[in-house]
């Protein structure tokens with residue numbers, strides 16, 4: 191099955207006059223790199239929360255790896271989905287290493303194994319030397335590399351980057367996007383990049399979905415969609 195399969199999904203928040211997402215149909219095949227682009231209010235965060243299992247559709251179906259997310263399946267799918275955030279979401283009181291071991295702690299992985307996996311993933315993002323530092327001692331780009339190491343340490347097959355470069359300057363952003371592209375290829379990940387930045391979609395994705403005010407207004411191969419007048 192496709193990693194994500196939105197079938198006529200709608201979501202309206204209580205008390206809101208219009209749906210945050212309206213009749214969304216979108217498939218994300220395994221191993222693809224898909225951009226989801228739209229302005230503020232387009233419904234991007236809602237889409238991320240649906241994929242994360244934090245919200246449920248109020249009409250239509252969302253299948254994740256072939257399953258509808260429910261009490262019985264949500265945890266298993268969350269475990270296979272790595273999330274990268276705009277504001278990095280690192281814990282200030284923990285070292286870089288302890289930030290990366292956190293998801294493994296939550297799953298009861300023994301300490302020696304946790305530390306080995308975390309160090310391997312810090313090496314992967316080029317921060318092997320920074321294991322003992324604290325987030326406040328890192329640049330924005332370094333913090334995001336820690337965020338990527340944390341997202342991948344549990345070996346997910348889907349990496350969901352939510353405005354992951356929006357807090358970074360263009361040069362740092364380009365470095366992070368190249369890293370995501372390398373990791374996607376090396377680990378055969380499905381990469382979903384949610385952004386308001388056209389250049390991010392252009393740099394990394396093969397397919398793109400354009401959202402506007404909760405509607406999917408365009409979808410297809412990135413080159414074709416971005417070429418359109």
Ligand code: ADP
Pocket residue numbers: 203204206209210211228229230231232233234235236237
């Ligand atoms: P984006 O991430 O693209 O900015 P959102 O998914 O956050 O879009 O928002 C889509 C629409 O849903 C907006 O009109 C927003 O105001 C509304 N919305 C988002 N979250 C909530 C919420 N928790 N409660 C009520 N309305 C919300």
Ligand code: ADP
Pocket residue numbers: 217218219222223224396397398409410411
């Ligand atoms: P159509 O809507 O006519 O299928 P698309 O350009 O959307 O045209 O799709 C062309 C091909 O790309 C199809 O084989 C489709 O399965 C595949 N495809 C569609 N969406 C995605 C995506 N998000 N990621 C990767 N491949 C996709």
